[in-house]
Amino acid sequence: MERAPLIIGAGPAGLSAGLELTRRGVTPTILESTGGIGGLARTQVDGDWRIDPGGHRFFTRSEEVADLWRSLLPEDQWLVVPRSSAMLVNNRYVRYPLMGRDLLLQLAIGDVVRGAGGYAWARFRRQTRIEPREISFQEWGRSEFGRHWYELFFDGYVRKTWLADPENIASDWANQRIKPIGWQLSKHEQAADQDVFRYPRYGPGQLWEAAAKKLANAGVDVRLNAMAAGARYDGRTWTVTTDRGDVVSGDALFSSMPLRVLVDMLDPAPPDYIRAVADNLRHRSLITVAVALRKHYDIPYNWVYTPGPNFHAGRIQNYRRWSQDLCPKGFNGTYLGFEYFLLPDQDLWLANEHGLGAIVERDLHQLGFKNPQIERVMITRSKFAYPIHDPARDRSVVRIRDYLREHYPSLHPIGRNGMHHYDNQDHAMLSAIRSVGKYFGENVDPWQVNTDLSYHEQGLRR
Ligand SMILES: Cc1cc2nc3c(=O)[nH]c(=O)nc-3n(C[C@H](O)[C@H](O)[C@H](O)COP(=O)(O)OP(=O)(O)OC[C@H]3O[C@@H](n4cnc5c(N)ncnc54)[C@H](O)[C@@H]3O)c2cc1C
Structure with missing residues (x-):
């Protein structure tokens, strides 16, 4: 069969797999369940406001990743932001x-x-x-x-x-x-002088939208609102069906969707013991409430951790210190992102703007802001934000990996949720790029990406 791989997910991993495949002369099809590009690293847009759901710093030790980032956006679209x-x-x-x-x-x-x-x-x-x-x-x-x-x-x-x-x-x-x-x-x-990170002027999604555009120009079909709901493997060919009825076939499947959900939709189905261990893989979710305040407060930090029980939020982003272009032109107030961590079955997940607004008001009060004059409240929800790790779950992932390798050799789990691994963008990307190498028969192990346990958070002026 001619090479025609399928990719699930248009986040950093899926798009990086797509870029690497096209670089090697192969045109994949990408299925993305949401209506947007970038996955967790998207920029959500609300009128003239832009929301980065997590505060995405672009820093990496990998030259390969840094070069790829630079190739996707012109230099004037990158900001160099001191970490503070x-x-x-x-x-x-x-x-x-x-x-x-x-x-x-x-x-x-x-x-x-x-x-x-x-x-x-x-x-x-x-x-x-x-x-x-x-x-x-x-x-x-x-x-x-x-x-x-x-x-x-x-x-x-x-x-x-x-x-x-x-x-x-x-x-x-x-x-x-x-x-x-x-x-x-x-x-x-x-x-401290060197501890800087790069940031696309319009938030992380700007980079990934540029990647999707490049792929589309290369003839790649990036289908939005196309949630993979079933994946059938006949020993040679993959046939993926989506919730809206698309049926696409290919010789390999790269999947950045949550590993648990992937295992559940495979046909033929893995045995019960594999399904049972996969079923135990869990995620934490994140609600980011972006709040624009008419009043200007001088917070000299990009973000602030709030560990105390007096705050409901775990972290507060100060978006104007990331990029002025996240707010409408001429806005002189304060633009903050309150991050609330939760399990997807908690009541808070379903809270509406009113309920979340009330929680944010309490947190603003804890910050010492009296009468902050809220101009706008915007909400983003990320259901599969953090794969939950513990030694037992890590062993489960290894069992699933080994089973999939043996029984579905052309299936490539990639990225943070695809491999159930606490990866930043760079490692999600590298796992995808290495998986493409494996697809081409190279002797590489994508599961070895991000197994170095030394400190990774230092910024680089690159
Ligand atoms: C709060 C927070 C802060 C972060 N900060 C940083 C940071 O500072 N720097 C950094 O580099 N990284 C950061 N990250 C990590 C970064 O967001 C991830 O590493 C990266 O987005 C992972 O890319 P991915 O493609 O593997 O997964 P995702 O971004 O999750 O993309 C997966 C895509 O697959 C789609 N999908 C899922 N299921 C299906 C399906 N059935 N069919 C079709 N499509 C499907 C999803 O909609 C999504 O678009 C942060 C993450 C969070 C949550």
Whole structure:
């Protein structure tokens, strides 16, 4: 059969697979369930307002990804944004990643004394103890920051965003995402200079819309509002049907849809034990409420973490510091994005503008904004925002992967939800690009992307 692969999903992974296939002379068909491009990294538009559902920094250690990003948008469409974030604890902003100097100068004296004592004790214990290999996030955090600072900064935040007890969460991702306290002043100041990220002027979706346009120009059929609902494999050919009745066939299937849902729609169906482990893969959802305030408040950070129980939101984006072009021209007020983390079966998922508006008003009050004059409230919902990880689920993913490899050799799960892996855009893209390599017979393992556990969040001026 002539090469004619199918791709499920027009997010970063699906589009990157498409770009890599066309680069190699193959024209795929892309099915996207929503009416928009970009997946989690879309830009939602409401009149002249633009909403980035997650605050998407473009940073990567991969030259390949950085080159691809640059090739898709002209230089004047990229902003270079200095990273500047803080944690709001006990009514005080403390810069994040945490620096020793800020902890000493910005916290209340009680939090300094208790925190420094706990930190020194944790360091001492580290020297004298061998950590077991698999430790919980709580153990990791206490050992890294000391008990008091861990509780002040991370325990509440992780409970709020992961919706689980940190005692029951694995810590393997923490080294990638959470930077240890920095103590060296001069080195830090150099690092702070370099800690920048790139950002498309009109939000992350601008990049992915450019990618979709490039694909369309190359003859790729990118079908929107086409949700894959069934995938039949006859040993040679894939036939995918959509909820609106399209039937498309191809010699391979690249899937960035949630792995659990994919397993459920395969025909022939995998055995019950594989379906059962897949059924246990879960996601956390995200509601982002963007709020435009007529009043201008000077918040000197791109985003602020709000770990305390007094806030309902887990994080607040300050969109004007990302890009002025996310707001209408001439807007001089404040434009914030409140992020609410939840499970998809929680009542909050169904809350309407009125209900969410009331929650946001309480959070605005906690920020100390009196009479902020709300001009507009806009809501975005991301159901499959975070694949939930724990060691048992990670083992389930390996079992599913091995089963699929053996029984559906031309099926390529790609991306964050496709592989049920906590990936940023760059790793979602690389998993897709490597999968295309595999499709062409190269000896690569896309599942090895993003298995390095060192710190990944440093920005790069590229
Ligand atoms: C709050 C938050 C903040 C983030 N911040 C950053 C950041 O700062 N930097 C960064 O690089 N990354 C960040 N990310 C991660 C980034 O959004 C993801 O890594 C990236 O979007 C994953 O791309 P993907 O294509 O694998 O998945 P997705 O973006 O989820 O795309 C999958 C696509 O498949 C579609 N789909 C699903 N089911 C079907 C179906 N049955 N049929 C057809 N289509 C289907 C979906 O609609 C979607 O468009 C963040 C994510 C979140 C949630």
